[in-house]
Amino acid sequence: MTTVKWTSDLSVGDTRIDDDHKGLFQLVDDLSNANISHDYINLILDRLKRYTIEHFSREEEHMRKVGFPGLKAHLKEHENFNEWLETIRSTYARFPQSPFILGDSVNEYLQGWLRHHILTEDMKYRDYILSQKQDS
Ligand SMILES: [Fe+2]
Numbered sequence: 001m002t003t004v005k006w007t008s009d010l011s012v013g014d015t016r017i018d019d020d021h022k023g024l025f026q027l028v029d030d031l032s033n034a035n036i037s038h039d040y041i042n043l044i045l046d047r048l049k050r051y052t053i054e055h056f057s058r059e060e061e062h063m064r065k066v067g068f069p070g071l072k073a074h075l076k077e078h079e080n081f082n083e084w085l086e087t088i089r090s091t092y093a094r095f096p097q098s099p100f101i102l103g104d105s106v107n108e109y110l111q112g113w114l115r116h117h118i119l120t121e122d123m124k125y126r127d128y129i130l131s132q133k134q135d136s
Contacts, residue, residue, distance in 0.1 A: 005029075010118045012126040014062060020055040021118060027051060028110045038096050045089050045106075052081065059122070066132065068125045077121050081113065 006025045011018050031044050056078045063071045088106055 010115070012118070012122045013129065014126075017055075017059055017062060017122075020051075020058065021114070021122075023051060024048075024055065024110075024114055028107060028114065031107050031110070041092060041106075045085070045092060049085055049089070052078075052085065056082075063125050066125070066129050068128050070124050070128070074121055074125070077117060081117075084109070084113075 006018075006022045010021060012021075027044060027048055031041070060071070060075065060078070063074060068074070
């Protein structure tokens, strides 16, 4: 399966958050590994959960700090993602015999979500921060 890579057009103007996003792309890439196994998927899903918790809180702090007006809607996006991940984790716990199917569907969703979320949602706080800088 082909994966999406982090590219500079996805930069939100903050190195730490960009690095988080690069790490997320790396996790998606790991999931597309051809020799995927039950333990491996479990490992990646666990890693993904820890990673997103840390990343989302960093991003939310970043938005709070600058008084980003779209914070509430953005929090909802993160919450939806967390719910999706929990669904995946519990589904996988119940049907571990189908690692390939789950691996592919997780991968496809993640690729789409990541790019879409960064390009449409994360860019909103980047643009807000840029506009604040121009005003001052
Ligand atoms: Fe975000």
